[in-house]
Amino acid sequence: AQSVTQLGSHVSVSEGALVLLRCNYSSSVPPYLFWYVQYPNQGLQLLLKYTSAATLVKGINGFEAEFKKSETSFHLTKPSAHMSDAAEYFCAVSESGTASKLTFGTGTRLQVTL
Amino acid sequence: DTAVSQTPKYLVTQMGNDKSIKCEQNLGHDTMYWYKQDSKKFLKIMFSYNNKELIINETVPNRFSPKSPDKAHLNLHINSLELGDSAVYFCASSHMDASTGYTFGSGTRLTVV
Numbered sequence: 001a002q003s004v005t006q007l008g009s010h011v012s013v014s015e016g017a018l019v020l021l022r023c024n025y026s027s028s029v030p031p032y033l034f035w036y037v038q039y040p041n042q043g044l045q046l047l048l049k050y051t052s053a054a055t056l057v058k059g060i061n062g063f064e065a066e067f068k069k070s071e072t073s074f075h076l077t078k079p080s081a082h083m084s085d086a087a088e089y090f091c092a093v094s095e096s097g098t099a100s101k102l103t104f105g106t107g108t109r110l111q112v113t114l
Numbered sequence: 115d116t117a118v119s120q121t122p123k124y125l126v127t128q129m130g131n132d133k134s135i136k137c138e139q140n141l142g143h144d145t146m147y148w149y150k151q152d153s154k155k156f157l158k159i160m161f162s163y164n165n166k167e168l169i170i171n172e173t174v175p176n177r178f179s180p181k182s183p184d185k186a187h188l189n190l191h192i193n194s195l196e197l198g199d200s201a202v203y204f205c206a207s208s209h210m211d212a213s214t215g216y217t218f219g220s221g222t223r224l225t226v227v
Contacts (some may be wrong), residue, residue, distance in 0.1 A: 043204065104157040
């Protein structure tokens with residue numbers, strides 16, 4: 001069985017500060033890992049994905065994440081937060097090689113302050 | 115040129131009614147899903163279809179019945195709606211190997227009164 005743990009349901013950063021959203025996963029097979037962003041009253045937009053290629057993955061809007069197998073982590077970072085980054089962020093895992101279900105973490109709400 | 119489209123976007127209905135949500139994707143994916151997002155934003159899979167065949171059926175009341183007429187469409191019919199069914203329902207699609215990720219629709223906000 002696969003699972004995802006997102007530490008911190010709410011993270012607040014100042015504009016221009018580093019964004020770090022934590023995600024740890026559990027999977028019995030090599031995982032595919034994803035970060036999605038959800039703006040208020042909108043759908044889920046894919047930020048980036050890890051599908052067993054490079055461990056450092058760059059996504060849209062300046063976000064990146066690093067797959068660390070030894071730590072079973074896939075933390076999301078952005079060097080400098082922007083007000084427009086305020087949203088709900090979801091980490092998700094699926095089993096590689098098959099369209100198995102995507103299992104989501106509980107989400108982290110990112111607040112960006114002036 | 116919407117990739118995954120759901121209709122309607124909002125649905126308000128009374129308890130006991132039957133309603134349907136439609137989903138269509140134009141990405142050429144062969145697998146489609148329904149997810150439910152509750153009031154605490156938690157997302158949980160309900161169903162998955164691959165080439166019109168049901169492959170995932172989580173513990174969902176049998177009042178919920180998905181139907182896939184072809185691999186580009188996956189509809190969700192809900193009978194005898196209950197207050198607890200109020201949520202946002204997301205349709206998604208992917209290739210069978212999921213290597214290109216999962217694409218989500220914009221959601222249908224269902225409110226049962």
